[in-house]
Amino acid sequence: MAETLEQLIDRLRAVEAQIEAAFAARAARHAHEHEVHTDPAGQPCFKADALRRQKAHRKGLGLARTPWPTLLTMPLIYGMALPLFILDLSVSLYQLGCFTAWGIVRVKRSDYVVIDRHRLGYLNLVQKLNCVFCGYGNGVIAYAREVTARTEQYWCPIKHALKVKGSHERYRDFQAYGDAEGYVASSGAYRERLKRGE
Numbered sequence: 001m002a003e004t005l006e007q008l009i010d011r012l013r014a015v016e017a018q019i020e021a022a023f024a025a026r027a028a029r030h031a032h033e034h035e036v037h038t039d040p041a042g043q044p045c046f047k048a049d050a051l052r053r054q055k056a057h058r059k060g061l062g063l064a065r066t067p068w069p070t071l072l073t074m075p076l077i078y079g080m081a082l083p084l085f086i087l088d089l090s091v092s093l094y095q096l097g098c099f100t101a102w103g104i105v106r107v108k109r110s111d112y113v114v115i116d117r118h119r120l121g122y123l124n125l126v127q128k129l130n131c132v133f134c135g136y137g138n139g140v141i142a143y144a145r146e147v148t149a150r151t152e153q154y155w156c157p158i159k160h161a162l163k164v165k166g167s168h169e170r171y172r173d174f175q176a177y178g179d180a181e182g183y184v185a186s187s188g189a190y191r192e193r194l195k196r197g198e
Helices: 005-033 048-055 068-078 081-102 125-155 169-173 180-195
Strands: 036-038 044-046
Touching: 005 036, 044 048, 081 125, 125 169, 125 180
Parallel strands: none
Antiparallel strands: 036 044
């Protein structure tokens, strides 16, 4: 007997959970191997001797060795800082107002915007700045995506007629395009799941 779509999705989610557990176990082994500890504030840190060993691998700034096309792109790259900050602020204000009014659980920004690579002793100042920027930029985009995904689930949990590349996790549970009865029957359930934080 062929598996139903729901059974396949359940199996996929179980495999995804196994993969996440395997990644977590590997990360724990690496943390132990590289002497990563957690300070009282929950931030990653290193013992002095481990940090000293890391710093032995640090290279100088090396701007003179940086290819000039790369140097020319720096204003373009860091020019994105202001738009990203505006997006971050806008999304935070949006969800504060809208999600509160709708009674749905807000997205925890700190789950998405993680900045910790600047603590690595083997990175020079420029590399640390780049890592801060990339962590912030990718985090803000992921945070904004989750806020908009929850908004879509609240207002329009309907799949598109055309295939969407890179759709968010919530999308697979949306109603089929053209299924008016399914939409009317289930739209309240989608909102209730959001209110429960699902």
